[in-house]
Amino acid sequence: MLSTAPSGARAAQTDAPLRTAENxxxxxxxGTxxxxGTVVQxxxxxxxxxxxxxxxxxxxxGADEFSEEIVVVGxxxxxxxxxxxxxxxxxxxxxxVAQDIGKLPDVTVSETAAxxxxxxxDRARGExxxxxxxxxxxxxxxxYNGREIFTAETRSVALADFPSGGIAAxxxxxxxxxxxxxxxxxxxxxxxxxxxxxxxxxxxxGSVRGAYANQSGRGDPNANLLITDRWKTGxxxxxxxxxxxxxxxNYLDSARWNTGFINPGTAAATGEPxxxxxxxxxxxxxxxxxxPSINGSVQWKPNDALEFYVDGLWQGYRxxxxxxxxxxxxxxxxxxxxxxxxxxxxxxxxxxxxxxNAARPFMFQGATKRETDTLQLAVGGIYExxxxxxxxxxxxxxxxxxxxxxxxxxEFASSPTFDVNFDVPRGPGGMEFAVRDFDLSDPANYxxxxxxxxxxxxxxxDWQARADADLKTGVSFVPxxxxxxxxxxxxxxxxxxxxxxADDDGGNPGAPCGLAAGTPLSxxxxxxxxxxxxxxxxxxxxxxxxxxVPTYDSIRNNVEQLRAIQGFNPGDPERLRxxxxxxxxxxxxxxxxxxxxVGSVPVDGVVGVRVVxxxxxxxxxxxxxxxxxxxxxxxxxxxxxxxxxxxxxxxQLRLTANQTRTRPGFDQMRPVTLGSPPPCLNEPNPxxxxxxxxxxxxxxxxxxxxxxxxxxxxxxxxxxGMASLALFHRDIKGFITNLDVTxxxxxxGAGRVRVNIPVNGxxxxxxxxxxxxxxxxxxxxxxxxRGFGLYGNVTYxxxxxxxxxxxxxxxxxxxRIPGVSKWSYNLVAMYERDGLSARLAYNRRSxxxxxxxxxxxxxxxxxxxxxxxxxxxxxxxxxxxxxKPLDGLSFTFDASNILGNxxxxxxxxxxxxxxxxxxxxxxxxxxxxxxxxxx
Numbered sequence: 001m002l003s004t005a006p007s008g009a010r011a012a013q014t015d016a017p018l019r020t021a022e023n024x025x026x027x028x029x030x031g032t033x034x035x036x037g038t039v040v041q042x043x044x045x046x047x048x049x050x051x052x053x054x055x056x057x058x059x060x061x062g063a064d065e066f067s068e069e070i071v072v073v074g075x076x077x078x079x080x081x082x083x084x085x086x087x088x089x090x091x092x093x094x095x096x097v098a099q100d101i102g103k104l105p106d107v108t109v110s111e112t113a114a115x116x117x118x119x120x121x122d123r124a125r126g127e128x129x130x131x132x133x134x135x136x137x138x139x140x141x142x143x144y145n146g147r148e149i150f151t152a153e154t155r156s157v158a159l160a161d162f163p164s165g166g167i168a169a170x171x172x173x174x175x176x177x178x179x180x181x182x183x184x185x186x187x188x189x190x191x192x193x194x195x196x197x198x199x200x201x202x203x204x205x206g207s208v209r210g211a212y213a214n215q216s217g218r219g220d221p222n223a224n225l226l227i228t229d230r231w232k233t234g235x236x237x238x239x240x241x242x243x244x245x246x247x248x249x250n251y252l253d254s255a256r257w258n259t260g261f262i263n264p265g266t267a268a269a270t271g272e273p274x275x276x277x278x279x280x281x282x283x284x285x286x287x288x289x290x291x292p293s294i295n296g297s298v299q300w301k302p303n304d305a306l307e308f309y310v311d312g313l314w315q316g317y318r319x320x321x322x323x324x325x326x327x328x329x330x331x332x333x334x335x336x337x338x339x340x341x342x343x344x345x346x347x348x349x350x351x352x353x354x355x356x357n358a359a360r361p362f363m364f365q366g367a368t369k370r371e372t373d374t375l376q377l378a379v380g381g382i383y384e385x386x387x388x389x390x391x392x393x394x395x396x397x398x399x400x401x402x403x404x405x406x407x408x409x410x411e412f413a414s415s416p417t418f419d420v421n422f423d424v425p426r427g428p429g430g431m432e433f434a435v436r437d438f439d440l441s442d443p444a445n446y447x448x449x450x451x452x453x454x455x456x457x458x459x460x461x462d463w464q465a466r467a468d469a470d471l472k473t474g475v476s477f478v479p480x481x482x483x484x485x486x487x488x489x490x491x492x493x494x495x496x497x498x499x500x501x502a503d504d505d506g507g508n509p510g511a512p513c514g515l516a517a518g519t520p521l522s523x524x525x526x527x528x529x530x531x532x533x534x535x536x537x538x539x540x541x542x543x544x545x546x547x548x549v550p551t552y553d554s555i556r557n558n559v560e561q562l563r564a565i566q567g568f569n570p571g572d573p574e575r576l577r578x579x580x581x582x583x584x585x586x587x588x589x590x591x592x593x594x595x596x597x598v599g600s601v602p603v604d605g606v607v608g609v610r611v612v613x614x615x616x617x618x619x620x621x622x623x624x625x626x627x628x629x630x631x632x633x634x635x636x637x638x639x640x641x642x643x644x645x646x647x648x649x650x651x652q653l654r655l656t657a658n659q660t661r662t663r664p665g666f667d668q669m670r671p672v673t674l675g676s677p678p679p680c681l682n683e684p685n686p687x688x689x690x691x692x693x694x695x696x697x698x699x700x701x702x703x704x705x706x707x708x709x710x711x712x713x714x715x716x717x718x719x720x721g722m723a724s725l726a727l728f729h730r731d732i733k734g735f736i737t738n739l740d741v742t743x744x745x746x747x748x749g750a751g752r753v754r755v756n757i758p759v760n761g762x763x764x765x766x767x768x769x770x771x772x773x774x775x776x777x778x779x780x781x782x783x784x785x786r787g788f789g790l791y792g793n794v795t796y797x798x799x800x801x802x803x804x805x806x807x808x809x810x811x812x813x814x815x816r817i818p819g820v821s822k823w824s825y826n827l828v829a830m831y832e833r834d835g836l837s838a839r840l841a842y843n844r845r846s847x848x849x850x851x852x853x854x855x856x857x858x859x860x861x862x863x864x865x866x867x868x869x870x871x872x873x874x875x876x877x878x879x880x881x882x883x884k885p886l887d888g889l890s891f892t893f894d895a896s897n898i899l900g901n902x903x904x905x906x907x908x909x910x911x912x913x914x915x916x917x918x919x920x921x922x923x924x925x926x927x928x929x930x931x932x933x934x935x
Contacts, residue, residue, distance in 0.1 A: 075789065075832045075839070076720050076776045083722045085171070090606045090642050092174040092656055092710050092726065094118075108247070108291075109170055109191060110159035111896075115826050116172050117726075117770040117793040120845050122819075123869075123903075125285055126213060126251030126924040129160045135174060135728060136766045136797045136820040137186035139662035139704065144191050145311060147393070148181055149376055152401040152458040153492035153581070153666055157374065159189065161315050163245040163293050165207060165224030168194045174728070175656040175710050177640050178589035178608030179468065179482055184662040185706045185732060193311070194226065195297045196239025202229040209892070209930030211249065214900075215534050215922060216286060218250035222928075236302035245293040253285035254534025255921040256431045256542050258422055260864065262909045262916065263331065265350070267340040274340055276350035277907075277916055278331045280420055280431045282545070284534055287321040287368075305385040310378070317372035322552040324365045324531070328418055328433050332359030343423070349914065352421040360411040362449070363547065367406045367555035374399040387472035393465070400459040404572070406559060407452035408550050410521055412438075413445050423917050424541060428902050430920030432542050440547045441530055446521035450514050451562050452500045455572040460492035476595065482608070483590040490583040492666050497575035502567030505574060515567040525561040526550035535922050537900045579620045579697075581666035587612040591640070598645075605643040612636045614663065614703075618670045620696065628671035630699030636661055654712040661703040664736060668758045672696035681748050691754040692745060698757045704734045720789070721775035729767040734760040764817060768797040776830070787833030795824045816863070818852070821845040835879040835890075844870040850905060864918060867904040871897050877932065888934035897925040 078097045085095040094116045110128040114121040118135045121128040131138050142149055142156040151157045169192040173180065176188055206225035213220070223246050230239035258277035265274050295313045302308075330337075335358040343351040380393035416438035424432045439445060468484035499505050501513035508515065521528065533545030555562070560570060591608020617631040640658035647653060674694035680686050712726040736758045743753040774791030799817045823846040831838045849863040879890035903921040908914065 075830055075837060076778070079720045079774065079776070079789070079791070083716060083720070086722070086724075087652070087714065087716055090177055090644075092654065092712055092728075094172045094174070096170045097168070108160045109162040109164055109167060112164060112170060113159055113172065113189070114843055115828070115841060116170075117772050117826070118174060118795045118824075119172060120819075120821055120824055120848075123871075123923060124921075125253055125287070125289070126249050126926065127160055129158065131819055132159055132189075133819055134172060134186040134189070135730070135768065135795075136799050136817060137184075137706075137730070137732075138819060139184035140186045141181055141184045141188045142191070143181055143188060144313060144376060145193055145378070146181070146190060147376065147378060147395045147397075148462070148464060148488070149313075149374070149397060150399060150460060150462075151372060151374060152399050153460045153494055154458075155663065155665060156184075159191075161291065161293075161317060161372075161374070162191050163224065163247050163291060166193065166243050166245045166293055166295055168192045168198065175640075175642070175658055175708060176660065177606055177642065177658070178591045178610040178638065179484065181486070182587065182610060182612050182636070182638060182661070185660050185704060185730070187660070193295050193297065193313070194228070194241060194243060195299055195309070195311075196228045196230050196241040197237075197299050197301075199228050199230065199239075199241075203227075203934065205888070205932075205934040207892070207930055207932045209894075209928050211894075211926050211928040213250055213252070214925040214927070215254060215536050216250045216252035216924065217532060220248040220250055222247045222930075230299075236300060238301075239299045240297070242294070242296040245291075247291045248288065249924075249926070250288045251286065251924050252534050253283075253921055253923055254536075254538075254545075255283040255285070255919050256535075257281055257283060257919045258431045258907070258916050260907045260918060262907070265330070265335075265337050267353075268336045268338050270340075272340070274337075274342065274348050274350045276330065276353070277422060277431075279327050279329050280422070280433055281325060281327040282542070283323070283325045284531075285321075285323050286534075287319055287323070289320075290316070290318040292316040292318075305383060307382045309380055309382075311376075312378075313374075313376045315372070315374045317370065319368075319370040320552070321366060321368040321370065323368070324549055325363065326547055327362045328355075328420065328435075329359040329361060330355050330420070332357070332415070335359070339419075346914075349916075350422065352419070354417065354419050356415075356417045358415055360413075360415050362409070362411045363549065364410070364452075365408045365549040365552075365555065367408070367550075367552045369402075369404045369556075371402045372399065387474070389470040391466075391468045393467075395464050396462070397464070398459075398461040400457065403454065403456040405452070405454040405456070406555050406562075408526065408555050408562070409449040409451065410446050410549075411449050413447045413520075427539055427541050428904055428920055430541075430904065430917045434544055440544070443522040443528055443548060444520070446548055447517075448519040448521055448524050449517050450500060451566045452498070453559075453563065453566075453568060453573055454496070454498040455575055456497070457495045457575060458493070460490065462488055462490040464488040478592050478594050480593040481590070482592070484588070486585075486587040488583075488585045490581075490585075492581045492583075494578035494667065495575035496578055497573035499568055499573045505569050507569035508567035511567050516565045519565075521548070524550070524565070525554075525558045527554040538902075538922060577621050579618050579667060579670040581616065581618045581669070583614065583616040583666075585612060585614050602646045603643065605641070607641045609640070610636075610638045612638065616663075616666070616669055616699075618666055618697065618699065620670045620673060628673070630669060630671040630697065632669060632699045632701065634702055636703065636705075650716045652714050654710070654714065656708075656710040658708050659705065660708060661705045663703050664697075664701040664758070668697045668736065669699050669701055670697040671699065672755050672757060674753065674755070677748065681752065686748075686752075688751070691742075691752050692748070694753070694755045696755065696757060698759060701736065701758060702734055702760055704732065704736060704760075706733070707731045718775055719778050723773040724771070726770040727767075728769070730765060732764040732766070735764055736760060764800060766797055766799045766817070766820070768795065770795045774828075776832075784833060787831050787836075789830035789832070791826075791828040791830070793826050797822055816849045818849045818863075821848040821868075835882070836876070837878075838876040839874070841873045841875075842870070843873075844868060864905060864907050867906065869903060870899060870901055872899045874898060890932045892928075892930040892932060894928040894930070895926070897923060900925050 081097045082095045096112055113119050114128055120133040122131050149157045171190045173188040204227050209222040211220050226243045228241035259279040261278050262275050263278040293315050298310045300308045336356040337353050339354040341351045343349045376397045378395035383390045417436045418433050420433040422431055423429050466486040470482050472480055502508040502511035502515040528548050529551055530546050535545055589610040591606050593606050595604040613635045615633045619627055619629040621627055638659045642656040645653045672694050673696050674692050677692050680690035708730050710728045714724040716722050738756055738758050740754055740756050742751050744750045745752040772793035776789035777786055780786045797820055799820045825844045827842045829840045846868045847865055849865045851864050874895045877890045877892040881887055905918040906915040907918045
C-alpha cells in the first residue's frame with residue numbers, strides 16, 4: 001500500500017520500514033527428455049527429517065490398472081512424482097519437483113508456490129515478494145532440507161530468496177505430524193536441495209537466461225550451474241555436489257494513487273461542501289535486485305548401514321532501490337477549488353475539480369541499498385540396520401540484513417494550478433491529474449526540502465540439533481514407532497539510527513529542522529535528470545509521468561556533502577540497539593503408525609504428540625540508557641492424528657486433525673519504552689489526555705494457536721491423472737493485535753501512562769475447500785494429441801476474525817482476515833512431445849482486504865481492499881537434437897504477466913460501502929530467452 005500523503009522522511013521509511021510485527025511481517029535416465037531438467041526422480045529421503053521418506057514410498061500402479069507400460073518423462077514425469085508424494089504422504093501435502101519448477105516461467109520458488117492449491121501470494125517489484133498465505137494464514141514455518149531457516153531477526157525466510165534453479169522440490173504441508181519441526185498456524189513449507197547421491201555419477205548441468213522487463217525497459221542475465229560426481233573408494237562411496245545460481249532483475253512498478261484520507265472541502269463558485277481525497281500522486285518502485293546463491297553437499301557412505309553428510313547454503317540478496325514519489329496536495333491555506341463535479345448518484349463526493357493555491361507539491365527520490373547474507377551449515381549421519389533407523393543432525397544458521405536508506409526531498413518552487421479526476425472513466429479507472437502552465441523539466445521550478453538518512457541492521461543466528469529414530473516393531477497393527485528430540489538456541493537483535501532534522505544526532509544544537517530548506521535545486525551537489533516514466537500499457541491515462549529528480553548514483557556518491565548541508569555529523573547515523581533477544585526451545589515427540597483392514601479395505605495412519613518448551617528473553621534500552629528486560633516461558637502440547645482409508649483401487653480418503661501454533665516475534669516481546677513526561681503533568685489539574693506515552697512489546701504474549709481439521713478425497717488414475725477434493729477447518733485463538741493500554745505511574749498517579757502494545761486478542765476461523773484435477777492425455781492412441789495435458793485447481797476460503805472491542809467494524813466486531821481472498825484459481829494447459837515442451841498457466845485470486853482504517857468521521861473502521869488479480873504466464877522449451885553430443889541441449893522461452901492487468905485497490909470510507917480508488921499499479925511483464933544444457 002502506498003503511503004497516505006507522507007512527509008519526506010515518512011515516505012522514505014515506507015521503502016524499507018523498521019521491521020516489526022506490524023509490518024513484517026527460500027539419477028539421470030537415458031530415456032529422459034533432453035529438457036526435463038537435471039533430476040528425473042523425486043528426491044530421496046533427506047537424513048534430517050524422515051517426513052519425505054514417508055511420502056515417497058514406491059508406488060506400484062499394478063497390472064490391473066494399466067494394460068501397457070508407458071515411459072513418462074519431463075512434465076509428465078514431474079506430475080506423476082508430485083502425485084505419488086501426495087498419495088503416499090501421512091499429511092495433507094502438495095509438492096512440486098525440480099523438473100516442474102524448471103519448466104515454469106518462474107525465477108524464484110515463491111512464484112511457483114502461487115500455483116499450488118490453497119497458496120496465495122502478493123506480488124510487487126517484478127516478483128512474488130510479499131506475504132505467502134497457505135489456506136488464508138500467513139504464519140508459516142519455513143525449512144530447508146527439514147531444518148529451520150530464517151532471515152535476520154525474523155522467524156521465517158522469504159521464498160523469493162530461493163532461486164528455482166537451486167532446488168530439487170518444494171513441499172507445502174498443510175497438516176503436519178509430530179515428527180516434523182513444529183509448524184506455524186498455516187503449516188510448513190520445506191525447500192529441498194539436491195545431493196550427490198541423487199545422481200548416478202558425474203554430471204554438469206545448468207542454464208543461462210536473458211530476461212527483458214517491460215516496465216523498466218532493461219535486460220538482465222540469469223544463470224545456474226550444477227556440478228556433481230560420486231566415487232567408489234576403499235573407504236566407501238563418496239559424493240560431492242555444488243550448485244551456483246545468480247539472478248538479476250531491473251524492475252519498475254508504476255502507480256497512480258489517491259490518498260486514504262477523505263477530507264471535506266468547499267466549492268469556490270457555489271459554496272457547496274464536498275468530500276474527496278486530500279492528496280493524489282504518482283509512485284515509482286524501481287531498482288535492481290540481485291540474488292547470488294551457492295549450495296553444496298558431501299555424502300560419504302562407508303558401508304550399507306552408515307552414512308554421513310555435510311550440507312551448506314549461502315544466500316545473498318542485493319537490492320539497489322530507486323523509489324520516487326510525487327504528491328499533489330489539495331490542502332493548504334488559500335487553497336481554492338473550482339469546476340467541482342460530483343460523482344454520479346452522490347450529493348457530496350467529488351469526481352473532479354481544478355485546484356489553485358494549494359500547498360506546494362512534494363517529491364522524494366530514494367537511494368537505498370538493502371543487503372542480506374544468510375549462511376546455513378549442517379552435519380549429520382544416518383544409521384540403519386535391521387529394524388532400527390537413527391538420524392542425527394546439527395546445524396548452524398547465521399543471517400544479517402543491512403539497510404542504508406537515503407531520501408532526497410524536494411518541492412515545487414511555487415504551487416501550480418492543476419486539474420484532478422479521482423476516478424477516470426477510462427481503462428482501469430483510478431486517479432489522473434494534469435498540471436497547467438508549469439515546466440516540469442526546468443530546475444528553476446524546484447527547491448530543496450530535506451534529507452533523510454537511515455542506517456539499520458538486523459541479525460540472527462541459531463544452533464539446532466535433533467535426533468530421530470524409527471523402530472520397526474514386527475507387530476502388524478503398529479508396524480513402526482517413531483520418536484525423537486530437538487533443541488535450539490536462537491539469538492537476534494535490531495539496531496537503528498536515523499535523522500532528518502539538523503540536530504537529530506546532536507551535531508547542530510539550536511538549528512532549524514530544515515537547515516537548508518528552500519535552496520534552489522540547481523545549487524545542490526547532485527546530478528539532475530528527467531527519468532524514464534512508467535505506465536506501459538496504460539494508454540493515454542495520466543499524461544504527466546516524469547519530473548526532475550537527482551540521480552541515484554549522485555545521491556549516494558555525494559552523501560557526505562548532503563549530510564553537511566543538512567547539518568548532520570559526518571558518517572552514518574549512530575545506531576541504537578532496539579532489542580536483543582535470546583530463545584531456547586526443547587522438543588520431544590513420539591508417534592506410532594498403525595495398519596489394519598475393515599473387511600477388504602486397508603486403513604493406515606499415524607497418531608502422535610509433540611511437546612515443545614520455549615523460553616524467550618528480550619531486552620531493550622530505554623530513554624536515558626537504562627536496560628529493561630522481559631521474558632516469557634510456555635509449553636505447547638501438539639497432538640496429531642491421521643487416517644487413510646483406501647476405498648478402492650486408486651481412490652482413498654484421508655482424515656487429519658492436529659494442533660499448530662506460531663510464536664510471537666521477538667520485537668513483539670520487547671519491553672515497553674516510555675517517552676519523557678509532558679510539561680502538562682506538572683500542572684495542578686492535568687487534563688485526562690495529558691499522559692506519558694510509549695510503545696514496545698509484551699513479554700506476556702502467548703503463541704497464536706489453531707486446531708486444524710482436514711478431509712481429503714483423492715482419486716488417482718492413468719499414469720499422470722489425479723482428482724481430489726479437500727475440506728478444511730481452522731479454529732484460531734489469540735490473534736495478536738496492537739492496542740492503546742492505560743497504566744498507572746508511580747509519580748503522576750492513575751491512568752497517566754498510555755502505551756501501544758501487542759496483546760493476545762480475538763479469535764478467528766477459516767474453513768473452505770480445495771479441488772484439483774489434472775492429467776496428460778496418455779490414454780489416447782499414439783499421435784500428437786497424446787502430448788496434451790491439463791491441470792486445474794480452485795480454492796475457497798470462508799474466514800472471520802474477532803477484533804478487540806472498539807474497532808466498530810461495519811459488520812460489528814467480526815471482520816474478514818486481512819490478506820485472504822475467498823477464491824483463487826489455477827488453470828494450466830501443457831504440451832510435451834518430440835522435444836517440444838510448453839505450458840500456459842493462468843492464476844487468479846479474488847478480492848481481499850489489506851487493512852482496516854478508521855472512517856473519516858471517526859465512526860468505526862472500514863477496509864481498504866484489492867480487487868481481483870489475474871496473471872497469465874507462458875513457458876516453452878525445445879530440444880532439437882536427440883543424439884550425443886547435443887542431446888542435453890534445449891532452448892527456452894518464458895513470458896510472465898502476459899495480460900499486464902494492473903493491481904487495483906480501493907478505500908472504503910463509509911459503513912455503507914462508498915469507495916474511492918486507492919492505487920492503480922502497473923507491474924512488470926518479463927520475457928526471457930534461454931539455453932539449458934546437461935553433460
